[in-house]
Amino acid sequence: xxxxxxxxxxxxxxxxxxxxxxxxxxxxxxxxxxxxxxxxxxxxxxxxxxxxxxxxxxxxxxxxxxxxxxxxxxxxxxxxxxxxxxxxxxxxxxxxxxxxxxxxxxxxxxxxxxxxxxxxxxxxxxxxxxxxxxxxxxxxxxxxxxxxxxxxxxxxxxxxxxxxxxxxxxxxxxxxxxxxxxxxxxxxxxxxxxxxxxxxxxxxxxxxxxxxxxxxxxxxxxxxxxxxxxxxxxxxxxxxxxxxxxxxxxxxxxxxxxxxxxxxxxxxxxxxxxxxxxxxxxxxxxxxxxxxxxxxxxxxxxxxxxxxxxxx
Amino acid sequence: xxxxxxxxxxxxxxxxxxxxxxxxxxxxxxxxxxxxxxxxxxxxxxxxxxxxxxxxxxxxxxxxxxxxxxxxxxxxxxxxxxxxxxxxxxxxxxxxxxxxxxxxxxxxxxxxxxxxxxxxxxxxxxxxxxxxxxxxxxxxxxxxxxxxxxxxxxxxxxxxxxxxxxxxxxxxxxxxxxxxxxxxxxxxxxxxxxxxxxxxxxxxxxxxxxxxxxxxxxxxxxxxxxxxxxxxxxxxxxxxxxxxxxxxxxxxxxxxxxxxxxxxxxxxxxxxxxxxxxxxxxxxxxxxx
Numbered sequence: 001x002x003x004x005x006x007x008x009x010x011x012x013x014x015x016x017x018x019x020x021x022x023x024x025x026x027x028x029x030x031x032x033x034x035x036x037x038x039x040x041x042x043x044x045x046x047x048x049x050x051x052x053x054x055x056x057x058x059x060x061x062x063x064x065x066x067x068x069x070x071x072x073x074x075x076x077x078x079x080x081x082x083x084x085x086x087x088x089x090x091x092x093x094x095x096x097x098x099x100x101x102x103x104x105x106x107x108x109x110x111x112x113x114x115x116x117x118x119x120x121x122x123x124x125x126x127x128x129x130x131x132x133x134x135x136x137x138x139x140x141x142x143x144x145x146x147x148x149x150x151x152x153x154x155x156x157x158x159x160x161x162x163x164x165x166x167x168x169x170x171x172x173x174x175x176x177x178x179x180x181x182x183x184x185x186x187x188x189x190x191x192x193x194x195x196x197x198x199x200x201x202x203x204x205x206x207x208x209x210x211x212x213x214x215x216x217x218x219x220x221x222x223x224x225x226x227x228x229x230x231x232x233x234x235x236x237x238x239x240x241x242x243x244x245x246x247x248x249x250x251x252x253x254x255x256x257x258x259x260x261x262x263x264x265x266x267x268x269x270x271x272x273x274x275x276x277x278x279x280x281x282x283x284x285x286x287x288x289x290x291x292x293x294x295x296x297x298x299x300x301x302x303x304x305x306x307x308x309x310x311x312x
Numbered sequence: 313x314x315x316x317x318x319x320x321x322x323x324x325x326x327x328x329x330x331x332x333x334x335x336x337x338x339x340x341x342x343x344x345x346x347x348x349x350x351x352x353x354x355x356x357x358x359x360x361x362x363x364x365x366x367x368x369x370x371x372x373x374x375x376x377x378x379x380x381x382x383x384x385x386x387x388x389x390x391x392x393x394x395x396x397x398x399x400x401x402x403x404x405x406x407x408x409x410x411x412x413x414x415x416x417x418x419x420x421x422x423x424x425x426x427x428x429x430x431x432x433x434x435x436x437x438x439x440x441x442x443x444x445x446x447x448x449x450x451x452x453x454x455x456x457x458x459x460x461x462x463x464x465x466x467x468x469x470x471x472x473x474x475x476x477x478x479x480x481x482x483x484x485x486x487x488x489x490x491x492x493x494x495x496x497x498x499x500x501x502x503x504x505x506x507x508x509x510x511x512x513x514x515x516x517x518x519x520x521x522x523x524x525x526x527x528x529x530x531x532x533x534x535x536x537x538x539x540x541x542x543x544x545x546x547x548x549x550x551x552x553x554x555x556x557x558x559x560x561x562x563x564x565x566x567x568x569x570x571x572x573x574x575x576x577x578x579x580x581x582x583x584x585x586x587x588x589x590x591x592x593x594x595x596x597x598x599x600x601x
Contacts, residue, residue, distance in 0.1 A: 025503040026420050030432075033417035036473035039454060041439050047450035106339060109332040111320050117333075123588065124340035127347055130580040132532020134550045138557050138573040139346040142353065142566065151349065151366055158365045185343065190476070190525070190595070197595035200321050207320070232599025239440050239600065240476075246443050270445050277449040278539075286449050293446045301441050310601050 045294065051287035058281050069288035080289070083264035084272045087176065088249070088296075091268055094180050096245035096300065099187030100238055106188065107196040108222065122196060128186040137254040140182050144168040144255070169256050172265035179252050179266050186248065191240030198233030202226055231308050238304035246270070246297055269293045347577065353570035354378070361567050377571035384568070390544045392552065396575070399549035402467040403530045410472055410526045411519045418481040418515075419507050423493055433482065437600065439475035448535070455540055466540045467548060471530050477522040483597040484518035485511065517590035518597070524587055528580060550576060 052069055054062035073080060106125060110118045128136070143151050146167040153165040168174045202225065210225050227234060252266025253259045259275055261267050267275075269289060277286030322329065353361065355373035381392055421433050444451065451470065460466040488511065496506050512519070537551035553572040556565060584591070 022424065022503075023426075026424050026426055029416040029420045029503070029507075032413045033473060033478065036413070036469065037436070037439070037475070039458070040444075040451060040470045040473050041442055041475070042435075043454060044447040044450035045442075047453065048447045051450065106336065109336050112322065112332050113329050113336070114322055114325055119588070121336050121340045123585065124344045126584070127581070128343055130528055130584050131347070131577050132528065132534075132550060132580075134532060134534055134554050134557075135350075135573050135576050138553065138569055139350050141557060142570070143346060143349065151368075154364060154366045185346070188343070190598075193591060194595040194598040197592050197598070200592075201596045202320060204320065230599075232601050233595075235600040236598045243441055243443055247445065250445065273446070273448065277452075283449050283453075290446050290449065293443070297441050297443060297446070 048287045048290045048294070051284050052291045054284040054287075056282075056284040056287075058283055062284060065284065069285050070292075072285065073288055073292065079260075079264055079267070080272060084267050084269055087264075087266065088268045090176070091179060091183065091249070092242075092245045092296075092300070095183040095187055095248065096242050099184055099245065100191070100241035102184065103188055103192035103237060103241065104195055104234075107192055108199055108226065110196055111199040122193075125188045126193065129189040129192075131186075133250060133254060136182065136186060136251065140178070140255060141169065141257075144178060146170060170262050172263040175252060175256060175261060175266040178255060182251055182255070183245070183248050187241070187244060189240060189244050191237035191244070194233045194240070195230070195237045198230035198237075199226060202229045231310075235304060235308035238308060239301055242297060242300045242304065246293065269296070350570050350573050350577070353567065354574040356567060356570075358567065377567035381568045381571050381575075390547075392549075392572075394545060395547060395549040395552040398464075398467075398546065399531060402464070402548060403527060406468045406471050406530045407523050407526045409468070410474060410477065411522055413472055414474065414477045414481050414522050415512055415515065415519060416507065418478055418485050419503075419511055421478075422482050422485040423488075423490070423511075424503075436475050436478055440479060440600075442475060445535075448539075452539060461540045462543050462546065464546055467530070467533070467536045470536070471526065471533075474522070474526060474529070477525055480521055480594055480598055481515060481518045483599070484515050484594055487597065488514055517593040520587045520590040521594040524583060524591060527583055531579065532576070 051062060053064060053066060055065050055068075056062040110122055110125075113121075145151075145153070146169060147153070147165055150165065150168070152168065153162075156162045157165065166174070168178060206225050206229060207221065210221065215221055215224060246269075249268035249270030252261045252268060253271050253274075256262055256266060259271050259279065261271065269292070273286050273289045273293070276282045276289065349368060352368060352370045354377055355370045355375070357372055357374045357376060360367065360371060384392060421429060421436075455461060455466060455470065460469060492510065493506055496510050501509070532550050533548070534551045534554050537547040538554075541547055549572075553569065553576055556569045556572055
């Protein structure tokens with residue numbers, strides 16, 4: 001016992017600020033999160049990178065192929081280049097920056113009205129984001145259902161705009177637009193809440209000072225005062241908007257009910273990964289597509305950090 | 313008063329605010345209408361569900377869809393209540409476990425001093441960009457190899473690392489003065505006691521936010537049931553709802569799906585309404601520097 005205490009004492013002296021006890025606490029308090037984080041976030045990303053360099057069909061041992069999957073992806077995969085990539089960019093650019101701009105605009109307007117009404121309206125705007133994917137598909141599938149019972153079809157027929165019901169969710173020319181509507185519908189997520197909190201938290205004296213200094217209108221107020229003083233929330237909101245845009249990629253499949261979507265009209269990278277990974281079992285190739293997706297998300301976030309990050 | 317602009321966070325209504333309502337109210341209606349529609353669908357009797365032209369609002373509300381839902385079971389004979397029970401248990405365990413795990417690790421990252429601290433938090437911040445479905449395949453391989461497939465835990469354990477949650481709680485905790493913790497330490501409290509008795513009561517808003525985010529993620533999740541579980545008695549209510557709408561396109565199915573959708577939706581709404589002021593409080597600390 002005594003020896004043990006002595007060793008501990010010496011170790012304590014050596015490590016300066018933190019004691020051995022401290023290290024034990026730090027280790028055990030971090031352990032559960034660190035373990036889960038490694039298993040389900042970090043290692044999957046590393047594995048995806050590793051697998052992307054192989055041919056792997058889940059039965060045989062992965063076979064090393066170098067960059068073959070990436071070369072195939074960028075030169076041979078006609079579906080990817082012709083539909084998936086343009087679709088993803090179209091969808092992500094509208095839902096990401098578009099949804100983000102809309103979130104900011106609505107949050108800013110909410111900040112200009114009285115608290116009680118603000119709470120009610122903010123709750124209404126956030127409602128779509130609290131329901132999950134299943135609910136979203138139930139709602140919109142019934143609304144856009146292809147027969148007369150579909151509410152949108154029935155309305156259009158009642159107004160004599162169309163004669164026969166339209167197969168909205170099965171026709172390539174409508175699917176993407178519907179996906180964008182649904183995507184924007186559920187785009188006011190926690191980034192929106194963060195920006196609302198950020199705007200409400202800006203310093204009122206700054207505004208007064210700015211008006212004395214000659215700011216003339218609301219637009220100048222937003223550009224020179226509001227946005228700079230809530231930069232960090234703007235960045236958080238931007239990251240959340242990007243992640244949200246790529247995370248909601250399943251809706252095309254959820255709405256149309258098939259993967260691939262009709263004539264690949266609503267095919268996004270996420271669906272392409274699923275198509276190759278879980279339908280064709282070409283896990284190596286699917287992993288390469290995953291890595292490409294992670295790189296795209298990372299690229300988008302880089303832009304957000306460049307815009308709103310702290311400049312040093 | 314030289315100050316001419318309308319104020320942020322006004323206390324009183326003013327005519328100049330009307331222009332904002334002009335945009336906000338239609339937007340809010342657009343957001344809520346689909347939900348109101350499903351609520352009405354859930355209470356419609358059969359003849360109203362398939363009335364032409366369809367009516368938005370229910371005329372003769374009935375609970376028939378709900379009783380039908382309770383009475384039916386999936387094609388494999390598992391009753392609806394089983395799925396609901398699974399979802400409730402899974403969600404409760406995950407929410408509480410997540411609050412504890414997040415609080416403990418945020419405490420370490422915010423209040424303890426050690427070398428790797430800044431690096432670990434930076435790593436977590438990068439992980440904010442993490443999109444789980446992007447790496448669905450490696451996750452699938454890991455879950456299979458860890459032996460989680462076809463267990464109850466497969467719904468819970470992969471949900472326990474939530475980078476956004478840790479990020480928000482840590483930022484919130486940074487505002488607790490170190491002096492408070494030092495004082496407690498001088499009084500002889502160890503880290504576990506400090507965390508439990510001092511820190512956790514102070515970060516309740518942030519933990520409420522973690523609870524809500526976890527709830528939303530777990531309660532609404534279908535992937536774990538469809539990818540990792542083949543035993544029907546271990547699947548969740550969200551998954552059951554999904555099968556109702558994708559496979560069961562019969563006439564009775566539409567009303568039942570709406571009823572099930574409403575059961576899915578209500579807990580989300582209630583929890584958020586109860587905790588919304590706490591969430592807003594947390595969000596003021598959400599900045600990324």
